[in-house]
Amino acid sequence: MRSNGAVRLCGNYIKLNKQLEDVYYPLPRIDDIYASLTGNTKFSKIDLSDAYLQFELSDESKSLVTISTHKGLFKVNRMPFGVKCSGFYFQKHIEQLFQGVFNVFIFQDDILVEHKEGENHLDILRLVFDKLVKAGLKVNVEKCKFLQDEIKYLGFVLTKHGLSKDMSKVQAINDTPYPTDIKQLRSFPGMANYYSRFIPKIADLLEPMY
Numbered sequence: 303m304r305s306n307g308a309v310r311l312c313g314n315y316i317k318l319n320k321q322l323e324d325v326y327y328p329l330p331r332i333d334d335i336y337a338s339l340t341g342n343t344k345f346s347k348i349d350l351s352d353a354y355l356q357f358e359l360s361d362e363s364k365s366l367v368t369i370s371t372h373k374g375l376f377k378v379n380r381m382p383f384g385v386k387c388s389g390f391y392f393q394k395h396i397e398q399l400f401q402g403v404f405n406v407f408i409f410q411d412d413i414l415v416e417h418k419e420g421e422n423h424l425d426i427l428r429l430v431f432d433k434l435v436k437a438g439l440k441v442n443v444e445k446c447k448f449l450q451d452e453i454k455y456l457g458f459v460l461t462k463h464g465l466s467k468d469m470s471k472v473q474a475i476n477d478t479p480y481p482t483d484i485k486q487l488r489s490f491p492g493m494a495n496y497y498s499r500f501i502p503k504i505a506d507l508l509e510p511m512y
Contacts, residue, residue: 312384313369319386327390332456335407336465339416343462344423345453346415348430349445350396353411354381354388356439357395399433406430414455423449457496467497487511 367378407414417423452461459466481487491508498504
């Protein structure tokens, strides 16, 4: 189920993924994005609606990702979640779409615009939306934010003063129940390490969990 109550179909592509060639395309790290910020004062964030599903598959690919349900077989026409190469192809396509556009940062379906307040920022937004329209891509207006002094992005809060923690994410870590098995125990360091820049000597603190 989606957060708005709508149904989301998810195919099981374990067998298909084993037969697909490995495809790699680097996803940007928050450190790389932060290092590229220019210290400007306003941020805008554009959310692409339904992400992968905006890209139509070839006829051959549609047959490969057919799903079996209690109501029969359904051929999937658009790029689904769960296929191991989907994220790489999506990131590559969106980055190529905005190649050469400065002050625009891409992480999957989240587009970040960072620039000064005023016409320059609006000019970049116009350019971004012009490219999206020409590419036939839609945005989720409810999740978009424009000309913000601070903005949540990839689990952090960005402002002109720098990078800080998203306290809702910190609360989620604090609310994590005590682990009852090895699998749960090993999942906690991954969450904590996301904010390692804010925790001195975190490796020493987490060492007993490994």
